[in-house]
Structure formats: structure tokens, C-alpha cells
Amino acid sequence: MKIIADKNIPFLKGVGEAFGEITYLSGAEFTKESIKEADTLIVRTVTHFGEEILDGSNVKLICSATIGYDHIDTAYCDSHDITWKNAPGCNSGSVQQYVASVLITIAQKKGFSLKDKTIGIVGVGNVGKKVAAICEALGMRVLKNDPPRQKAEQNDEFVSLETIKKEADIITFHTPLTKEGIYKTLHLADAVFFDTLGKEPIIINSARGGIIDTEAIKEAILNGKISGAIIDCWEQEPNIDLDYLKLVDIATPHIAGYSADGKANATRMSLESIAEFWSLPTDPIKKVTAPAIENPVIDYSLLEGNKLEHAILKTYNPLEDYQRLLNNPEQFSTLRGSYPLRREYLAYTLKNVNDRDSRMTLRKLGFNIEAI
Ligand SMILES: NC(=O)c1ccc[n+]([C@@H]2O[C@H](COP(=O)([O-])OP(=O)(O)OC[C@H]3O[C@@H](n4cnc5c(N)ncnc54)[C@H](O)[C@@H]3O)[C@@H](O)[C@H]2O)c1
Ligand SMILES: O=C(O)[C@H](O)[C@H](O)COP(=O)(O)O
Numbered sequence: 001m002k003i004i005a006d007k008n009i010p011f012l013k014g015v016g017e018a019f020g021e022i023t024y025l026s027g028a029e030f031t032k033e034s035i036k037e038a039d040t041l042i043v044r045t046v047t048h049f050g051e052e053i054l055d056g057s058n059v060k061l062i063c064s065a066t067i068g069y070d071h072i073d074t075a076y077c078d079s080h081d082i083t084w085k086n087a088p089g090c091n092s093g094s095v096q097q098y099v100a101s102v103l104i105t106i107a108q109k110k111g112f113s114l115k116d117k118t119i120g121i122v123g124v125g126n127v128g129k130k131v132a133a134i135c136e137a138l139g140m141r142v143l144k145n146d147p148p149r150q151k152a153e154q155n156d157e158f159v160s161l162e163t164i165k166k167e168a169d170i171i172t173f174h175t176p177l178t179k180e181g182i183y184k185t186l187h188l189a190d191a192v193f194f195d196t197l198g199k200e201p202i203i204i205n206s207a208r209g210g211i212i213d214t215e216a217i218k219e220a221i222l223n224g225k226i227s228g229a230i231i232d233c234w235e236q237e238p239n240i241d242l243d244y245l246k247l248v249d250i251a252t253p254h255i256a257g258y259s260a261d262g263k264a265n266a267t268r269m270s271l272e273s274i275a276e277f278w279s280l281p282t283d284p285i286k287k288v289t290a291p292a293i294e295n296p297v298i299d300y301s302l303l304e305g306n307k308l309e310h311a312i313l314k315t316y317n318p319l320e321d322y323q324r325l326l327n328n329p330e331q332f333s334t335l336r337g338s339y340p341l342r343r344e345y346l347a348y349t350l351k352n353v354n355d356r357d358s359r360m361t362l363r364k365l366g367f368n369i370e371a372i
Contacts, residue, residue, distance in 0.1 A: 001278060002058075004035055005042035008337050009065045009270075010263040011288045012042065018284035019274050035059060040278070042270050045071045046238075046333070054082060063273045065266035067091060067126065067257065070177040070208060083277060087269035089126040091262025093344045093366065095206055096130035098256035099172060100138065101316045102230045104309045106202060106249055110228065114309075115139035120164030122188070123175030123207065124149060131174060137308070137361050143168055148183050166198035177208035187213040194220035202228035202249075206256035209235040214244055221247045232256040238332035245329055252321040253335045259316075260290035261344040293343050297370075301352035308361065315348055 001020030005012055006027055016022050025034060027046035032053050035041060040061045043049065049062055050073030062072060062084045069086040077084045107114050119135050121128045124146040135142050143159050150158040164171060175185045189203070189212040203226050205212050214235045220226045229248040234240040237254055245251050268288045275282045303310040324335055345366035352372070353359050359369050 001039045002037055003040045003042060003274070004030070004038040006030070006044045006047070006065075008044060009042060009267055010260070011267045011290070012065075012271075015267075015284050015287045016042070016271065019271065019278070019280055032057070040274055042274075043071075047071065049073060049084075050076050054080065061085070061274065061277050063087075063270035065090075065263075065270045068176065068208060085270070085273040085277075087266040090265035090269055091257030091259065092126040092130050093346075094259035094262035094342075095127045095174075095256045096134050097259060097312070097316050097342075097344055098206055098232065098252075098318065099131045099204065100134045100312050102204065102250050102318050103135070103138065103140075103170070104313055105318055106228060106230060109249065117141070117169040118143060118167055119170045119172060120145060120159075120168030120201075122146075122161065122164065122171065122173045123185075124158070125174065127207075128174035131172060134365060137365060165193070165196060168201050169199055170202045170204065172204035173207045173211050175207055175211060177210045185211050187211070187216075189213065189217065191216040191219065194225045197225060200224060200227040202226065202230065204230045206230075206232040209233045209237060214241055218244055218247060238336075240329065240332060242329055245325070250318055250322050251325050252318060253325050253332045255321055255336060255339055258336070258339045259342045259344045261346070264288050264290040290343060290347070291341060293341065293347055296343075296347055297349050297351055299352055300350045300358070301354065308358065311348075311350060311362065311367070312345075315345060316342055 003020045003022045005016060005022055005024055007024035027044060030047045035053060036057045038059055041059055042063050042065060045066050045068055048071050059082055062082060064072060064086045066086060067088060067090055072084050074084060103114055118141040120143045121132055122145045124132060124144045132142050132144060143164050144157060145161050145164050146158055177186065178184050179186045194216055217229060221229060230250040231248045232252045233254050268285055271285045272282060298311055298314050300307055300311060349368040349370055350362055351370040353362060353369055363369055
């Protein structure tokens with residue numbers, strides 16, 4: 001079997017070869033010509049897969065080593081007998097870690113306590129659920145908005161977007177990017193959205209750039225309709241709007257999902273999809289693992305102030321990513337391609353956690369707790 005894979009998919013080289021003959025290309029090198037003989041593609045979000053590239057090809061299976069699949073023309077694939085797979089939930093823990101760390105950082109910067117704040121979560125799927133859990137652990141009041149789930153589940157877990165706009169001090173988006181239908185999210189946060197906010201919330205976008213209208217949010221920042229912005233996903237990536245970059249409080253190059261754990265999960269899930277589709281053994285997939293970090297033990301008793309917040313920041317400090325992007329905004333893609341090792345909570349062991357409630361909370365978040 002001929003496989004073509006994006007060369008920036010971590011932990012694939014040396015394992016994927018067990019499933020077929022693999023050629024590695026950069027995102028830009030995926031062209032109609034280069035992929036036409038392939039049976040299977042393993043891809044990322046940086047390349048669009050529709051008629052323009054798939055027409056006349058041999059491709060039977062596309063696996064995206066990502067949660068999002070707005071870069072795949074699913075209607076075209078479905079009508080041309082091309083099976084497509086994403087990796088649902090693969091890096092949801094990574095985005096949870098990102099959102100927790102940016103919340104703690106912005107609270108420190110602006111001098112408020114998260115415990116006094118209400119957060120509105122728009123889109124409560126794999127990522128939104130984990131974000132809700134960590135915000136509750138941080139003591140925040142959490143409002144959830146998810147009209148498709150509300151309709152399907154018919155319970156009172158959810159509130160309207162209007163309620164979030166009225167009551168939330170922070171609004172974070174976790175929906176897919178959809179361009180049509182009643183639940184369309186393209187420019188969900190547009191000029192009208194910003195003009196009709198009840199408070200002056202901080203906005204977080206670690207979902208997809210197109211969910212927020214760039215011109216509208218720039219105007220909202222400049223006119224004080226919102227009191228801050230934390231942006232990981234941008235319209236027109238990698239050529240992001242540099243004026244927008246300068247206006248936001250924390251800016252990162254679409255790396256919320258870039259923990260090594262998330263990347264390993266994505267690679268594993270893509271290979272599982274290949275094994276299932278082509279009826280191949282799954283044994284080699286066990287080799288896909290995230291590397292260990294150098295200092296995985298944190299002494300909880302030595303952390304000062306809010307220990308939970310400090311433990312979270314020890315695993316991921318977003319200001320390093322922010323500084324790298326500020327220094328080199330034109331290197332957006334390179335910064336993503338050479339992302340440093342980041343591990344999620346499960347790679348860390350906390351010692352000297354003396355009270356029972358903290359032990360329970362930290363364990364729920366995934367940390368290992370050393371016995372006392
Ligand atoms: N920045 C990153 O690195 C990164 C990493 C992972 C995921 N993502 C993005 O995060 C988003 C969420 O991922 P996920 O895994 O949670 O997806 P998911 O499909 O599990 O959940 C999305 C939720 O959004 C809800 N939804 C759909 N339309 C909505 C609307 N109009 N209003 C409110 N809710 C709506 C759905 O019902 C669903 O529950 C996706 O856009 C994904 O591409 C980004
Ligand atoms: O959809 C996802 O999983 C995330 O946006 C992910 O971070 C994208 O990863 P990339 O396409 O850059 O490999």
C-alpha cells in the first residue's frame with residue numbers, strides 16, 4: 001500500500017512503515033500530481049483536501065491526525081468513495097491544559113481571582129467538557145452553551161448564547177468551524193455579537209480562527225467592548241493579521257493542542273484507522289509513545305500562594321509561546337513545526353500533597369499523586 005504522510009506528524013516515522021510504503025511531504029507538497037498514486041493519506045490541517053487535489057486520484061482513505069476536519073471536503077469524499085477519518089478527542093487534554101494556563105496567567109496579569117469569575121463555554125464537546133471540568137476545579141462559575149447537544153439531550157445543563165453574552169466575564173469558544181446550517185459557527189462572534197455583550201469579557205479562541213470575525217474583534221478591543229483577548233487560532237493562518245496580534249493579551253501560533261500526548265494520540269488513532277480500513281495488524285502502534293520529561297516530580301508543599309494554579313503553570317507556561325510568536329510572527333508555521341516538548345498532567349507526579357481535597361482535585365485532573 002502506498003501512503004503519503006505529512007512530514008510534521010510526530011512519532012510516525014519508523015512506525016508507519018509497518019503499514020505500507022510511506023512518502024513524507026510538507027503540507028504544501030501535497031498536490032494533485034504528488035498524491036495521485038497514493039492509497040492512503042495521513043494529513044494535517046494545513047492542507048485543504050477537496051476536488052482540487054483529489055480529483056482523479058487513487059486515494060481511498062484520508063486520516064487526519066487532528067481533531068478538526070474543516071480542511072477536508074467531506075461531501076466530496078463521501079460522494080467519491082473516499083473514506084475520511086479524524087482523531088476525535090486526541091488533543092482535548094492539551095487544549096484543557098492550554099486554557100487553564102492562559103486563564104491563570106491572564107488573572108495574574110490583570111490582578112483578579114478566577115474564583116470570582118463566570119466563564120461561558122461555547123461548544124461543549126470533547127474539549128469544552130474538559131475545559132468545564134478544569135474551570136470548576138479552579139473555582140469558577142461555569143455556563144455552557146451547545147445548542148446541538150441541548151436539542152439532542154433535552155436537559156437543563158445548557159444556557160443560551162444570550163445568557164453567556166450577558167453574564168460571562170470570560171467567553172471561550174470550542175465549536176467546530178462550520179460554514180452553513182442552523183448551527184453555523186463561521187463568524188459566530190461578529191460585530192453584532194461584540195455590540196450586544198452585557199459585560200466587557202475576555203475572549204479566548206483556541207478552536208478555529210474563522211469563528212471570530214477578525215475586524216470585529218479588533219474593533220471590540222480598541223473600543224473597550226471586551227477587556228482582553230487570548231488567541232491561538234487565527235483567520236488566514238499562517239499569514240496572520242499583525243495588527244490583531246499586537247492587540248491581544250496572549251497570542252500563540254495554533255499550538256493549544258500541541259502536547260506530545262495529544263500528538264501521540266493523534267498518530268496512534270490515524271494508524272488505528274489505517275489498520276481497521278485495510279485489515280492490518282495493530283501491534284506496531286504500541287511503539288507510538290510520547291517522550292518522558294526531564295523533571296516530572298513537583299513538590300507541592302514548596303509551591304506558594306494558590307498551589308493548584310502554580311502546579312498547572314509548572315506543566316505549561318503560555319508566555320514562552322507568546323514571546324516566541326511576538327518575536328517572530330512571520331515564522332508562524334516554523335514555530336508550529338519545531339514545537340518544544342510539552343507533556344500533559346499525567347506525565348507529572350506531585351509529592352507532599354497533604355490535604356485530601358487537593359489530592360482528589362489533582363487526581364481528577366490527571367496528575368499522579370505520590371503516597372504520603
Ligand atoms: N487550537 C488547537 O490546537 C485545537 C486543538 C483541538 C481542537 N481544536 C478545535 O476545537 C474545537 C472543538 O473540538 P472538540 O474536539 O471539542 O469538538 P467536538 O466535536 O467534540 O465538540 C464540539 C461541540 O460544539 C458544539 N457546537 C456545534 N455548533 C455549535 C454552535 N453553533 N454553538 C455552540 N456549540 C456548537 C457541538 O454540538 C459539539 O458538542 C474544534 O474546532 C477543533 O478543531 C483546536
Ligand atoms: O484540530 C486539531 O486537532 C488541532 O487544531 C491541531 O492542533 C491541528 O494540528 P496540525 O494540523 O497543526 O497538526
